[in-house]
Amino acid sequence: MNFKRSKNFAEALDLEDPLKSFRKKFHIPKANGKDAIYLCGNSLGLQPKSTKDYLDAELKVWADMGVEGHFKSPNPWFSYHKRSKKILSELVGGSVDEVVAMNSLTTNLHLLMVSFYRPNGEKFKIITEQGAFPSDQYALESQVRFHGFDPSEAIIELVPRAGEHFLRTEDILKTIEKNAHDLALVMLGGVQYYTGQLFDIEGITKKTHEVAAVAGFDLAHAIGNIPLELHAWQVDFAMWCGYKYLNSGPGGSSGIFVHEHHAKNFGLPRFAGWWGHSEKERFLMKKGFIPVKGADGWQLSNANVLSLAAHQASLEIFHEASMESLRKKSILLTNYTEFLINDLGIPNDILEIITPQNPEERGCQLSLLIKKKGIEVFEMLTKKGIIADWREPDVIRIAPVPLYNSFLDVYEFSESLETALDSLKLVKKGKISNY
Numbered sequence: 001m002n003f004k005r006s007k008n009f010a011e012a013l014d015l016e017d018p019l020k021s022f023r024k025k026f027h028i029p030k031a032n033g034k035d036a037i038y039l040c041g042n043s044l045g046l047q048p049k050s051t052k053d054y055l056d057a058e059l060k061v062w063a064d065m066g067v068e069g070h071f072k073s074p075n076p077w078f079s080y081h082k083r084s085k086k087i088l089s090e091l092v093g094g095s096v097d098e099v100v101a102m103n104s105l106t107t108n109l110h111l112l113m114v115s116f117y118r119p120n121g122e123k124f125k126i127i128t129e130q131g132a133f134p135s136d137q138y139a140l141e142s143q144v145r146f147h148g149f150d151p152s153e154a155i156i157e158l159v160p161r162a163g164e165h166f167l168r169t170e171d172i173l174k175t176i177e178k179n180a181h182d183l184a185l186v187m188l189g190g191v192q193y194y195t196g197q198l199f200d201i202e203g204i205t206k207k208t209h210e211v212a213a214v215a216g217f218d219l220a221h222a223i224g225n226i227p228l229e230l231h232a233w234q235v236d237f238a239m240w241c242g243y244k245y246l247n248s249g250p251g252g253s254s255g256i257f258v259h260e261h262h263a264k265n266f267g268l269p270r271f272a273g274w275w276g277h278s279e280k281e282r283f284l285m286k287k288g289f290i291p292v293k294g295a296d297g298w299q300l301s302n303a304n305v306l307s308l309a310a311h312q313a314s315l316e317i318f319h320e321a322s323m324e325s326l327r328k329k330s331i332l333l334t335n336y337t338e339f340l341i342n343d344l345g346i347p348n349d350i351l352e353i354i355t356p357q358n359p360e361e362r363g364c365q366l367s368l369l370i371k372k373k374g375i376e377v378f379e380m381l382t383k384k385g386i387i388a389d390w391r392e393p394d395v396i397r398i399a400p401v402p403l404y405n406s407f408l409d410v411y412e413f414s415e416s417l418e419t420a421l422d423s424l425k426l427v428k429k430g431k432i433s434n435y
């Protein structure tokens, strides 16, 4: 499509958008007395208007029935964690037995590493990306120490080539091959949180298995952003959080995927709790842990029903919209955003997009490296009602989310960016405009 940088053109794209009605299902935060331009759904997704009803329903059951809500309510709390399975399985491309919503992300990363980071003999190393999300770095480091290794020896970080901002798949695969002998685990983000790079999950998993190692992915920035096929791709395990693209509220439920290959491997070491124990025997309160098969066997505690109720409200919207349609709009919307920024003609020594240009290698996020007065540019955008995300030391991340962002949103963002750069005397407005 031949894009144009004009308000009319953006509005025309909105009119043609088959998903345009979904924006109305969300509360849009306000800034300066009107709807903010919210480009931060990769950090905290917006609240569906239906969330309140889902929460109210469970609050009412609790008020009316008390403990009987566990078994006698319309969505019994005893099995409430099963309610989200179908849609989660659609989102990650797995079976309902391979997924479960539980805990929070870092907790799940630890629980799954207990089972899937099993250093033995010479195979003890982990490959991860340099500059991974800090919580993942700390988790990996502490797991490695827990097994008695030195992180500087056991953790291999993938680094972009000199002068480049993201990783080349060939370099990732080569690093796996080179470390075949001592590699235990490849643990990467699905979409890198800082650069927005989408990794070749299938290719990386295949190579990892060739060297007899395990492949795990942190899908915090991938789920609800790009379509996934974890089962077909043979991914061993994965985890994600529910509050970013999945709009399940601050600290909202995380979820895990464990491939069917491991579903009945009850020999895998794991940290156990009663909710992972055989359902039939759960209330017999007997000695001896018998795990449920599949992902459910990694649960520890009875489900956080209020958190899962909010989760469900948003998942139903994903189901209605379908990941396929969302991805289609997402590619168009992100390509348009990229076009608008590039069309401003900002010199490379002031702004550079460090997210891959290839739509196949990214989701909806664009990371803008601002090389001069970065924080001031960001603050100026905030004043103009743009809610984006500042990442130290010099990156503004924006995520036009196909569920609720419009083409007009990103057009207005580009206008505000131009104005901000002009008022900070970085680039003169007339000069960067093509008109």
Ligand SMILES: *Cc1c(COP(=O)(O)O)cnc(C)c1O
Residues within 6 Å of the ligand: 104, 105, 106, 107, 133, 135, 136, 189, 193, 218, 220, 221, 241
């Ligand atoms: C957001 C995010 C987290 C956050 O971890 P919590 O346990 O949910 O606080 C962890 N890892 C990645 C890659 C993230 O993007």
